[in-house]
Amino acid sequence: MSEFLSPPKNIDRWLGIGLSMLMGLVALLLILIVAFLASEAWPVIQGDSWARFFNSDGWYPLENKFGLLPMLWATLAVSVGAVVLAFPLGLGSAIFIEYYAPRVIGKPFSSVVTLLAGVPSVVFGLWGLTELVPLINNVHPPGASLLTAILVLTLMILPTISLTSRSALSSLPAHLLQNSAALALSKKSMIVGVLVPTASKGIVGGVLLALVRALGETMAVLMVAGNVVQTPSGLFDPVRVLTANIALEMAYATGEHRAALFASGLLLMVLVICVVWMTSRLSSGEVNGYD
Amino acid sequence: MAMIDRSFTIIIWIMAGLVLLAFGWLVSDVVVQGAPKLSWQFLMDEPTRSGREGGIYPIIVSTLLILMTALVVVLPLGLGSAIWLAEFSSKSSKRVRTTRLILDVLAGVPSIVFGLFGYAFFCGFLDLGFSILSGGLTLACMMLPILIRTTEAGLAAVPQDWRKAGAALGMSRTTLLWQVLLPYASPAITAGLLLSIGRATAETAALIFTSGYVDRMPESINDSGRALAVHIYDLSMNVVGGDKASYGSALVLILMVVIINLSASTLSEFWLEKKISRLK
């Protein structure tokens, strides 16, 4: 350019390289997390010693028995139970906001759901501990139980399901509504037969997201579940989940006990990676569907 | 037919009612039990008798210090990564898809696992001990995926027209980014930042083994400091008779989080309006 000073041409390239290095650091974080968990857990997972996590008859750290199965079942029972309860409620409240609520109710109701999403888990725990536990104790002692944990967790993940379902429903094309209305379908058949199935991918994605949150929740469950290490056999049994176990014992654990806690953290990571992988499969299918 | 339709309507209303009821119960409980404790004194006093009495001043200070430490780290890392993803990478490349998967996994990592990692890496390996610094760094790791995702979405929502205009004028991407794209997306980015701060403020599990339990006033960020959420947990689980103070702290925490989240949603609504008015 004759009359213009030549601008620094390489700035874009340098900035790009710099930014991609930042991104690389963030990606490295995941590797670091897995590496540090694995190295701390190494004493108890090397060789075939990891097998004792699954064939020991219980979690007795003082006797070097590290059976994770009871707590794994408890984790799954609490999470699946919460998802089973939160799914209809979350989807129902999304349908309520989108199709049933009059405007005066719909707007405040949806802010309630958003606010609920922001309530700290320790506050859910506090509430469950001082309100729900005594209530359930009246029905069937001790009160702190699988059921309490499920109820508290349901309330915690409900906003996730509700918000994602709602955004999936509201992004449906308008002609779907018009078409079904033209067919003189009843409102219920329209929602159950057309709208929800069409939005199902987004809704299922939300449910998986909620499942990840449920699997990883620590404080609220710890505060209301009773924390007895046992395979749950009924709704009123006190249980201890994997996350709570780490929070409870990390403070004083040493040696193999400590390593075993890191190993259980690793197990949690594996669970989460599985669900995230499923979610990403789901959404990549979506991309192909639209291409 | 009409019967079924009717009962479906009723079921939907009942579900909404249940959600509202549970929310009302939770909030009224915290407000009713926490409000008597709430006073200027409570906010400005040191805790006494393990927190049963006195206030939460050092705990609020620790919480803010932990958040600030986290922000100092998360801002450059998170914004930089998001800008790279949104503006400098080719969307379909394998590298970007892998990066996205990594971010999704990071977003799903349980907070207690972040706590374990922070304990092993920051406290142990880097020898930072139980400190506000360790806690803040651990929180930063947790906030990263949220901030990156919201920032990237904010940039992706900037009309493509301006990128074309900039390129056609021979402008560098850097100039365009600073002068046009970032200013335009800044409300969305701020909203995402506030959202991730809200998350971090509410966090307990990641902090128990990183920033520690000490409820004294911290002298520097190398001191241990107790976050508000940890305080609530400790009072309700480990201190007999700590429920009242626990509810008082819970009310303070909820108010903080609500204010943060409300400003986030106000900002994004304002941004949406701005976008819509541009389309007119």
Added chain:
Amino acid sequence: MSNGLVKGNAYTLGSIEQGEPCCDPIPHFSINNLAVSYHNEMVLSNVSLEVYKGCITALIGPSGCGKSSFLTALNRLSDMVPGAEVSGDIVFEGENIFDASIDVRALRTKVGMIFQKPNPFPLSIRKNLELPLKEHGVRNKSEIESKIFDALQSVGLWDEVKDRLQSSALSLSGGQQQRLCIARALILEPSVLLMDEPCSALDPISSGIVEEMIQRLAGRYTIIIVTHNLAQARRIANYAAFFWMTERVGKLIEFGQCRPLFESPQHSLTAAYVSGEMG
């Protein structure tokens, strides 16, 4: 037009004026065997033509026949499109623009581009013009002021906006925004303007104003304009190139002086298209 001020109404076939005759056709762009493909799918192939200095060349043809792809190859904006590949030669002012030694950003200051939808930056009117200047190294305050004045004058916007240069460019009307975009391109002192349907997103009155302005710019600048409005092409262009799609690939069917191309087309496809029978 009821007020009679606006000469070229884009929506009726007014009296046909011939553009300025280009007595001395000096090639400004020489395009040879150009082909464009997206993700290995050919959208435009085998295009060869010369664009003459100071003339208005209109690109006409139905949607999707590769006119816009052709246009974006000329300032290498096609580099930005993911999966786009361009082959062939484009010689501009003596250099092949696909040479590795070409400074693409410098090329784009010489070859300005106007888009279908007005796209001023969400900044003040002044900032919109200042930004590209500063980007290309003009720092002197008085020089910037005089360049802003010149650019706004040549698009006829100065009197309309001189009192509110600080207000947002987005507060302007659609037609004013489009003229601001043209001013923003002109301020870098290009020799060529590429225009991708610059009037199609505007109301008839604004469209007429912009069209008139384009005619005034001819001579000083080489203008290549994509348009779906045949009447407009006929009113303003000196040369016209007719594109058509055969077997899903865009091709150049006929190129020549505007008037002969419309009145006595050589190719039957051109004849059918300009008479409105096809396309």
